[in-house]
Amino acid sequence: MFSRDRWQEIFQTIRKNKLRTILSGFTISLGIFVFVLLFGLGNGLKNAFQDFFIDEAQNAFFIHSGRTKKPYKGYKSNRQIKFRNDDLFDVKRKFGNEIEYLTPRIYRNYNIRYKGESNNYSVRGVSPDHQHLEKTIMMKGRYLNSLDIKNKAKNIVIGRLVEKDLFKNESALNKYVEVKGSSFKVIGVFQDDGGDNEERNCVISYSTIQKMEKGNDRINAILLTFKPELGYFGAKSLEERIRKFIKKKHSIHPKDNGGFYLWNSAESIKKTNQFAGVLQLIVTFVGIGTLLAGVIGISNIMIFVVKERTKELGIRKALGATPASVIGMILQESIFITTIAGYIGLVSGIALLSTVGLKLEEYYIKNPYIDISTGVTATIVLIFCGAIAGYIPARRAAKIKPIVALRDE
Numbered sequence: 001m002f003s004r005d006r007w008q009e010i011f012q013t014i015r016k017n018k019l020r021t022i023l024s025g026f027t028i029s030l031g032i033f034v035f036v037l038l039f040g041l042g043n044g045l046k047n048a049f050q051d052f053f054i055d056e057a058q059n060a061f062f063i064h065s066g067r068t069k070k071p072y073k074g075y076k077s078n079r080q081i082k083f084r085n086d087d088l089f090d091v092k093r094k095f096g097n098e099i100e101y102l103t104p105r106i107y108r109n110y111n112i113r114y115k116g117e118s119n120n121y122s123v124r125g126v127s128p129d130h131q132h133l134e135k136t137i138m139m140k141g142r143y144l145n146s147l148d149i150k151n152k153a154k155n156i157v158i159g160r161l162v163e164k165d166l167f168k169n170e171s172a173l174n175k176y177v178e179v180k181g182s183s184f185k186v187i188g189v190f191q192d193d194g195g196d197n198e199e200r201n202c203v204i205s206y207s208t209i210q211k212m213e214k215g216n217d218r219i220n221a222i223l224l225t226f227k228p229e230l231g232y233f234g235a236k237s238l239e240e241r242i243r244k245f246i247k248k249k250h251s252i253h254p255k256d257n258g259g260f261y262l263w264n265s266a267e268s269i270k271k272t273n274q275f276a277g278v279l280q281l282i283v284t285f286v287g288i289g290t291l292l293a294g295v296i297g298i299s300n301i302m303i304f305v306v307k308e309r310t311k312e313l314g315i316r317k318a319l320g321a322t323p324a325s326v327i328g329m330i331l332q333e334s335i336f337i338t339t340i341a342g343y344i345g346l347v348s349g350i351a352l353l354s355t356v357g358l359k360l361e362e363y364y365i366k367n368p369y370i371d372i373s374t375g376v377t378a379t380i381v382l383i384f385c386g387a388i389a390g391y392i393p394a395r396r397a398a399k400i401k402p403i404v405a406l407r408d409e
Helices: 004-016 018-053 085-098 146-151 160-167 206-212 228-249 265-308 310-318 323-363 372-398 402-406
Strands: 060-065 099-114 117-126 137-141 155-159 176-179 182-191 201-205 221-226 260-264
Touching: 004 018, 004 323, 018 265, 018 323, 018 372, 060 228, 060 265, 085 099, 085 221, 085 228, 099 160, 099 206, 117 160, 117 206, 146 206, 155 160, 155 176, 160 182, 201 206, 221 228, 228 260, 228 265, 260 265, 265 310, 265 372, 310 323, 310 372, 323 372
Parallel strands: 117 201, 155 182
Antiparallel strands: 060 221, 060 260, 099 117, 099 176, 099 221, 137 182, 155 201, 176 182
């Protein structure tokens, strides 16, 4: 089947029927090319969706203080719940075995000044664990550490755009800025995938803010991440136990859904992943539809090709060719053309995705890609279908008697 004579016959047939070969190959290449493109763009859309909705850690709890809605134990409704440092320490003591990172957060807006430049920025009072919760990326210097907390140090970490606003083309690292009348040393500059709003924030030690505010120990929120091995149901259990603990400690009615707000990212991530899964399913169906269209195109062309060569096949059989050799020749030619054309379509699609990938972020398509294994599998499927598409009409033609084949119009 793979003799030298057979290959010479195949190349002679291709040279004599260039237009037919080009059209067959084009249909196959286009099918793979469109499949790779659509699948890659679908993955890019999924990447953009996940980045947009999943900026913070995916295993996080955000606990914010609020106002009660029910009276309880002599307290009236609409009571403001105030978190303090001991709430942070008690949560760590009670649930420490299930917690990965834990930080308080204090929200402030301060005017920050450097030489002749100044602006108002959101400043967060946090602990070192905050870096992991926000997935902060350090560009220069370092983040806050335990000594900053212990010493109530006047150190500040600023966002990339804060440096750009205040320092222009100058590096902010180890320079001093004025914050609420005090001099703070810039120990680091960070960037954040959350975008411009996140990169116009600054962070300082929560103990430093408390010292600046006459030594109070109030905090606005408690942020934590649970250990990933807990899983979804473990996270839901931890959420309920933390709710009960805080309600009991602050004398909040057990059925009061006010007082504080606990957001569990596990629930949000579950819904996000479900949506992303649906998106991937749609992309897969589109890809399969594209492949089916390619298979149908190949089948139609192969039926036409075999029909066109009926007389030729009749002559071959009259000269002594066996049905098996006739089928083998058509099948080999079909697989050869399908393989070359499929490879061209695969390479072209991947090359286009690589070229335009970075230019599509403004259209909410980020890092479009297709796994090589997926592309190769799709190509193999198309080659297999091309072989079947060639085999069925070839087998039918091989059964026709030479005299009947020679009379074909």
